[in-house]
Amino acid sequence: MLIWFLPLFLVILMIGMPVFFALLAAPGLLLYLDGQERMLATLYRNVFTGIDSFPLMALPFFMLAGELMNRGGITLRLVEFSQAIMGHLRGGLAHVNILSSILFAGLSGSAVADTSALGSTLIPAMEKNGYTRKFAAAITAASSVIGPIIPPSGIMIIYAYVMGESVAALFLAGIVPGVMVGVGLMLMVRLLADRYDLPKAERIVKKDQTISATENLIARVLARLNMIGVLWGLHVLVASLLGTASLPPLAGLIGFAVVSELIFTAARKRMSEPARIVYKRAVVPLQTPVIILGGILIGVFTPTEASVIAVAYAILISFFILRSMKLADLPAILMRSALGSSTVLLLVGAAVAFKTVVALSHAPEELAEFILSLSENPYMLLFLINILLFIVGMFLDAGPAIIILGPILGPIFVEIGVHPVHFAIIMSVNLTVGLATPPMGLVLFVASSVSGERVETISKAILPFLAVEVVVIFLITYFPAISLTVPRLAGFIQ
Structure with missing residues (x-):
């Protein structure tokens, strides 16, 4: 009887x-009807044990960091930075x-946080510039799925917790697929530009921006440190590919510091003063992923x-560097992140309990036999599973x-023969794209709420962008190097 849990x-x-x-009622009812009342206690006890996990603590902290960044004015700075780079296209x-x-x-x-934060800023701006509201809402929803693919990613933390994989390996494996989704969406926008007569734009650089002397100094130092790190990383990569020895640390750092200063001097001559300020205002916020990935990669944490470091950094820059938050803002931020975190963690706990009945029903074995009986060709099986x-x-x-x-x-x-990390990315990206897929995609409803446009209207407008994301999914599926190269180079997988 337990085999009927999924229907x-x-x-x-x-x-x-x-x-x-639903995750608790379906298996609970079947256990009761099957005469296994004792298992009911185990089922509901697993809700707690499923949440009681140290790795899962990353979820509420990353959500809190996102809330702090958003409330601290970070979102607007990122939008201004993006406008300065891409606004002229x-x-x-x-x-x-x-x-x-x-x-x-x-x-x-988080895709939901992305849609809510960016949508409330960009959808009105796009409509004011001549875009239809449905197009603005659709591109916001479609691009928001990049959030859970590029690290940090909540769903990859969940996958690593459930399947016993390395969180760092999954984080690194998501970088290239996430960028591919973004580039694919940009190409689709370019194809649609002439067909739908999308508005032309000039380079958008706000001229009334200011930056404090403290933030200016910090941004200059961080920008140069980042450039030195990039140059050093490229040098090590080339040296390893050519089989030659790397430069001595001190000589290399001095040399790359000189090169980075020459690069910034040349760039300064080509930029206007307002553009330089916009770029500098984005440097401090953009250190968050650098700190997260850098610390994990070198084994610091x-x-x-x-x-937790991300939360501490968000508090530091919001309160002391940007000074864009007050203590009175914290209760509302903590409340929103607590509600969001509790929703996710309750779902995780219920899903872990649900998994108990999955194991008892022997459904995995039966489903495995059924899937393997469909075809002996792994490529066909990957197509079907997608x-x-x-x-x-x-x-x-x-x-x-x-889960x-x-x-x-x-x-x-x-x-x-599919690599565990490769399958993790296939599954994570596919299910993430589902967040923007009609009829029940969650970010469609968020985009509808933010824009005031009907879900049905957004669903039609988003179809070309979903087609791009489906193509990316199949590229990831059939070309494992797309997701495995970065974690392999970093030494997290063999």
Whole structure:
């Protein structure tokens, strides 16, 4: 009888019960009818044990860091920075929207936060510049799925927790796919620019911006340190590829410091003063992903500790460097992040409890036999599983879907030769795109709320962008190097 847990779960969902309660009601009812009342206590106890995890503590802290960044005026700075870079292109504000999502992804890792924060700023601006509201809402929703792909990523933390994978490896594996989604969306905007007569734009650089002497000094130092780090990383990479020895540390640092200063001197001559201020105002906020990934890569802290560092850094820059927040702002920020975190963690706990019945029902074994009986060709199986995940993502949030389907599908594809990290990225990206897929994509409803446009209207306008994201999914699926090269170079996978 327990094999009917999934159909019953879907029926309960369709009648309108919230996902959290559906995840517990479906298996609970079947256990009761099957005469296994003792298992009911285990089922509901697993809600707590599923949440009681040190790695999962990263989720609420990353969400809090995103809230602090947003309230501290970081979002507006990223938008201004994106406008200065991309605003002059045809369909400029659409490109700005996408680039802002890429940058914001390194701060929050949440598609919903991306849609809400950027949408409230960019959708009115795009409409004012001649874009239709439905197009502005659609590109905002489509680009927001980049948030959970580029690190830090909440769903990848969940996947690593459930499947026992390295969070750092998953974070690194998501960088290239996330950038590919962004570039693909930009190419689609360019294709649509002439067809839909998207507005032309001039380079948008606000001329009334100011920067304090303290932030100016910090930005200059950080920018040069970043450039030295990039040059050093390229040098080490080239030296390893050519099989030659690297420069001595001191000589290398001095040399790269000189080169970086020459680069900034040349760039300064080509930029106006307002443009330089806009770029400097973005330097401090953009250190967040650098600190998170840099600390994890060099082994200074774990991903969970990195999330705490992100919160501390957000407080530091918002209160003491940018001075854009007051103590009176903290209660509302803590309340919003607590509500968001509790929602996600309750879903995780319920999904872990749901997984108990999955194991008891022997559904994984039966599903594995069924999938492997469909075809012996791994490429065909990957195609079919992408279709399945895409459909699941339309109706079920990415976190619960990963916890429910990950333990079932992961071992099947690892058995036929798919790398565990590669499958993790396939699953994560696919389910993330589902957040923007009609009829039940969560970010569609958020975009509708922010823009005031009907979900049905946004759903039609988003279809060209969803097509791009589906193409990227299949590229990731059939070319493993796209997701595995960066973590392999960093030494996190073999």
